[in-house]
Amino acid sequence: SPYQGYPTPERTARWMELLDGYSIRVPSRYLDALDLESIPLNDNSGDVWVSMNVYHHLHCLDSIRHQVAGVRCSNPHNPLANRTDHYDMDDEHFFPPHIDHCIETLRKRLICQPDLGVRAIAWNPDKPGAAFANNTINSACVDWDAVQNWTREHSFKEEEKLITTPDGETVFLSSQFPYHLDCH
Template sequence: MDIVEYQDVKFNGTIEHQSIYKGEPNPELDNAWDALVFGTKLTAISAEAVEKLGKSVQPSLVKFMDEDGGGYMTTMEVTHQLHCLNLLRKSTYYDYYKSMADPLLRSSPDQYRLHLNHCIDILRQQLMCTADAGLITYQWVKGYERPYPDFSTWHKCRAIDKLWEWNEEHAVHVPWSRIKRVEQGMDLEEAP
């Protein structure tokens, strides 16, 4: 996408750092994660844009109905990656979240493990793809026998707010009940 902007950001890597995204489960924390994971919208792209992604337009590709604006259904990958990270976070508090209405944690143990392994590998691939070559320095800290890493480092980050703005501006506001297989559509034999 040509809408990517960058900004310099210093990560707060201190262990004691308080963040709305970490800590014991609580409603505020869950709301913050839900806003990241469920806040993005479906978008539509043209057949040409599909081909620019290295994919081919085929009958199994989900297309919005013409009366809803047409185009092929997409979501931003960051949404899936954040979903996976959130699933890993929830799995560290498995007993707490299993008692809630989270369908993923209430699935069969085999299905849950399959999903968890998928998420771990997606995040591994993403981290290796964007391999951060930044350097971590070390300090001598009173009370520690070994050098202590300083994880508060500078990064050139994609401006996530700009991505969210683009997503909102290009959102397709179609209820899931209107997303249907078209007559001439054909299902893939296996999931991609």
């Protein structure tokens, strides 16, 4: 897949494209049935800031990908929000709290909505006595392009400065959430 391998600038750009549409605007009344409240946008539209869980899960997977590769990422708008840097690490284990959070989030998601498809096991013809799982599995998937098209139609960019803190400060999204990162 074009997403596999060491996080080169090209692969990272593909991952960032997957995450495009993280911040979505919807009318606040859409959340009434869910009994949820969310941060209102400051453009007097009555819309609120939401996101689909899939984008958080992709962000977590991407953060783990960078951590495993030893690639350091930083938030250009707020250095204190750099969760993939090694802030507040347990020196003994060298394990960033953000990566721990991401692993736990993905663990919960996999248990909550497990893929119950069956994988066949075969003998490896190149290694006598060794077995491997057959990764060619037929499964029904959602139309990811349709999901991304919808979110992009309803998304907003940090440059729009639609988020205001309770104390009246207008902030960049990435100062709150490190989804738009510079990685090196």
